[in-house]
Amino acid sequence: VPQSKLPQKQVQDLFQTDSDPGVWVTSLSLVDPIQSASFWILQVFLFLTVLVVIYLRIRKRKSASELLKKKEKVLLIKIREALKHKDSIGFHRILSKSIRLRVGIACKHAKTHALSSPEVVELLKSASFSKEVVDEALELLRLCDELEYAGSVTQKNDLEPTFRKSQSLLKKIK
């Protein structure tokens, strides 16, 4: 409704005098916020926050890779112990874990322990590893699965060549 068509009573209600001076300011001029010091202080603070986040991220990544290396070492010790005690089931279980861990590091996949053997092999293929490496990994993982879950009768003497084969494979997956 145009203001001029408002009822006279409503118009009279407008234009009322304020009896309180309110808040005084010295100027009406508009200050461009981009030129204010507080804005740039905020920017510097946020930029420093970004630098801190980058630093923390790098540190976290470093510590994560160190943790994985430690895990690998522990698994190698356990494999050797299983080999020493001729614990076939334990040996193959730990060997499977070790291969998955190495594939996880090489292919930058955090949860290779949750993948099935064919999925791990697919991961290797997608990371452009040679067919020889992929085939070897598939063969070893199948063997580990069979001996760990199928409860096959184990030839305890076969553990040593499997161990050597696995070590050569782990060296290739880098």
Place this chain on the structure above:
Amino acid sequence: VKNFSILLLIFAFTQSWGVLICYGASKDQLFYDAVRAEATGDLQQAVETYTEIKEAHSAPLHANLANLFYKLNDYPLSVLHFRKALLLDPENREYKANLSLSLDKCGISQDSRNQNILSFSPTLYKYSLISLSILFWAGIILLIWFTRFPIKNKSFLFWVASWLILLILMYGFYNQQRNTSSMLQREVIAYQPLKDTNKPNDRISLRVFAGNASSANTSIPAGSSLFLDLGKNKQPRAHTSPDGEKWFLMRSLCGLNKGWVKEEEFRPVID
């Protein structure tokens, strides 16, 4: 010497406080005097008292002045002071309604009013820039923290796209505010002194060249917004005529109407 310097310090301290208190009190005192003058029906005296307040602004001060000019039938000045009041208190609905009525009285149509400028809030402008920068940096921080290569997670891409869209929208809003702010810096209200004509709806000529003898390109009602045309050096394009009058090149809101206007024929919104 020690006692003397202590006394000098105390004297300086009390004097500076005295000056500050007197300055604050004088502004308030003048304001109350003007309100009292208006209450007794002496509108002209009230206007004079308000205009004695120098280098200090408040929304009620400008709103009261605008009310007085409206009651004195000086509608362009009423528009000018409502605009100043709204700069300090952009959300005040009473000021907005009064401004609308003053613009009606000046004969300015609804189409000629720029709502972006009329509803501009300096606080919103400031916060739009701060929000934009926080959104930008927060996105960067989250991106650094959560990005894992190779990116396979589709929801991650969705969040990145959402962030970018939000950033563009926010920048668009900020840019609009910045443009409005820039226009406001150049905005003036066309004005014809009441004592010369005593007619409420005077028109201001936008002349072809800077001189009284020039014909007009067009004319606009007093109380309309005009915008100072800037030269290459980002300064208003001005010209001083041989008789010493200063002229400025102005454009209307839509930019179609332009012409030279005398210095006394306008009042800047932000001075």
